[in-house]
Amino acid sequence: IFINNEWHESKSGKKFATYNPSTVEKICEVEEGDKPDVDKAVEAAQAAFQRGSPWRRMDALSRGQLLHQLADLMERDRTVLATLETMDTGKPFLHAFFIDLEGCIKTLRYFAGWADKIQGRTIPTDDNVVCFTRHEPVGVCGAITPWNFPLLMLVWKLAPALCCGNTVVVKPAEQTPLTALYLGSLIKEVGFPPGVVNIVTGFGPTVGAAISSHPQIDKIAFTGSTEVGKLVKEAASRSNLKRVTLELGGKNPCIVCADADLDLAVECAHQGVFFNQGQCCTAASRVFVEEQIYAEFVRRSVEYTKKRPVGDPFDARTEQGPQIDQKQFDKILDLIESGKKEGAKLECGGSAMEDRGLFIKPTVFSEVTDNMRIAKEEIFGPVQPILKFKNIEEVIKRANSTEYGLTAAVFTKNLDKALKLASALESGTVWINCYNAIYAQAPFGGFKMSGNGRELGEYALSEYTEVKTVTIKLDDKNH
């Protein structure tokens, strides 16, 4: 447990194990935090946030420099971090190295640049006053991060939080605590003042709940399931109305029009649903294909899927590793069974890999209809449901008829269709002729129950600042 730039044992003395999902073997044991550890961390974070503290008095440009230096150290230790991430999550090593770590480094550098550009306004109000706003840090921010992109999702929170001058208490997912802890060592090495970043490893119902309800935490950022997101927001409201941002699940539509570049659409839809073993909030888990090209699209998608190499994440050829744990594994297989039972056509896959623990065969279902479970529930596994549509107005309605609203993708060459769909789809991100095009510069987040608020881009800054309006009365006698 990382508090005040020091390593601590849990107050209870308990530890918990973290596993390698490829081998299903224990990697090591990690200190198991609970409420008393969270309390300690919050105390440290509060102290670091006091007026007059080194962190509060630091030039904004210097805060940015620290973030740049953290990026430099991540770059230095890129291989170690990617290896650790692969061991702990089961994601292919090359993905961890080239995608997760790349995203971390770029995101840190992007927000480093914002630190001294967080600007309030002077405002021409009525009356004889001088009025200006300060964009102050919110305070102590709790961050609860998931197991699908452990390090990247942590950086998505740390970077804007620190850039804006906040202090942080992090709970990484219990399945994948290792890269977060390594990051703690880099934070100390870079020279962030003690207490600015604190990491408490442990479980949701204990550490996570303690953070969500803590009366001295000013804001919480959570990435995870919609189900838990609701609990977090409830706890935040009930305790001290702490500010809440949520990045939750999705059942993201991928709309392929007849005039699309078919190979591009097939490839993007494929990667869109299978990437990271299907464990992406952005998974393209409802592929709507226009009638005229439906059969061909299914044929090409199946061909693609059959070639998808599943295996040891450290093998350079592997595109798909294991699912994260038994619980997820079971849930996915259950949904696959429901697809078969409810009448979808199983095109390929449809079961676990015979010889190994948590590996599932890449699975494609065609003839999927909107009321099937695989068309409504988030699967979070390597399962591609392909549905048919006739016209644009119909597919817009169907794409939007979900409580989710995270991302959507559209494949078409027609300008008007593209722009129409872009405005009609109820999603925080719309991709046109691409997929998973995520950049530090552009905001990301959900409509409806896929989340509250936005991460990344300039928009993230509003989530990590608290606006203070200052109004100074001028002496009427002088005017």
Added chain:
Amino acid sequence: MSSSGVPDLPAPLANLKIQYTKIFINNEWHNSVSGKKFPVFNPATEEKLCEVEEGDMADVDKAVKAARQAFQIGSPWRTMDASERGRLLCRLADLIERDRLLLATLESMNAGKVFANSYLMDLGGCIKTLRYCAGWADKIQGRTIPIDGNFFTYTRHEPIGVCGQIIPWNFPLILVIWKIGPALSCGNTVILKPAEQTPLTALHVASLIKEAGFPPGVVNIVPGYGPTAGAAISSHMDIDKVAFTGSTEVGKMIKEAAGKSNLKRVALELGGKSPCIVFADADLDSAVESAHQGVFFHQGQICTAASRLFVEESIYDEFVRKSVERVKKYVLGNPLTPGVNHGPQIDKEQYDKILDLIESGKKEGAKLECGGGPWGNKGYFIQPTVFSNVTDEMRIAKEEIFGPVQQIMKFKSLDDVIKRANNTFYGLAAGIFTNDIDKALTVSSALQAGTVRVNCYGVGSAQIPFGGFKMSGNGREMGEYGLYEYTEVKTVTMKISQKNS
């Protein structure tokens, strides 16, 4: 390095070899087309440091061609990720940090700048400013805009194109950075003409531009004279914008030439006759020190020089006494020598002009409190000089001196001093010293100056816009505002079949 990040002061680099004396175009070193060279001097010793290739119109033409090429749609520079542009600027900052000692020594030798200032302030400013500008590169955002009708409309904040930049001799290195930093951050290509007195640090930076990995043609540096290379830039038909820092007199000529040629966009940072107003309720010692630094820093060779000091009647005599005491602490000499805190003026022309204005002060009836003449046998040294009982009509109260001469004037009423402070064609900076919140806010709103400082004085910082009201300039440099000077807005409107909010 201390914990605040400010480095300890090393000794100047001994045996500095001047490596770069040619014209820098397309990441290569060129001789001048004419074959001519010009001499560059050390103002403390009057000795020639070296000769530098003398650029003229033909060289400017070559540079423009290179810059235009580098700006073409599809070029490496135009197709580069904005974040990568930012990375290059960060790398340049790292290289300048690596060569900090060399650059500070060179700057002191060539510009007559006290070494501690070169190393700590000028170089510190360069590194911070580059990092600041680097951060903006991928944050230059247009808008999507809800216009009437069935349209999808957005703006692109595009680079302007080929930018000519002409800089002076008082802050040779840091002004290179103030100009290229925002220009490159926004994606422009640049032709920079350093002052003929002080080309050396700019040319060293050119070598670092190449080392950092900027594509050829993105930055070009053409040393030469104003009437030749400078004029060629101002009038060039294929330069899209000119940015000039220097005297108001030359600034007017540049704007004229820009209008006459191709209506290139113009940004000007010119002279000043900046007022400093000290109220009776001010912290007196602090005001004396700030006002002092404000006019004597870098031998008075700053555009923001606090060269009209208005002191409230009741504290006037005490203020003058303390100011004179303060001036006595100067040690004049070679700026590389430790302990020296006052160097030479840049050249004979400035030296003569300052001495002439000092004489006018004496003749027109100001009271010479100390200094008042030259110093030493060699180098353009002038004694730090204080005049009291200065009145508004005197030449020293109206004309920009650009030398180590402080004018202290008396005032009675707030409304009166505001009028007097504003009674000038200049409008660059101003200082206000008071503890009264109402006075601070009222006077800062009333002063016609681009930068107003309360209970402090000093030069700019990367995060905040800097520029002049009235004839002290057009436009702002630095801060987010500086970006507007280096972008051209394009509005794109696409017809769609039905718009929805």
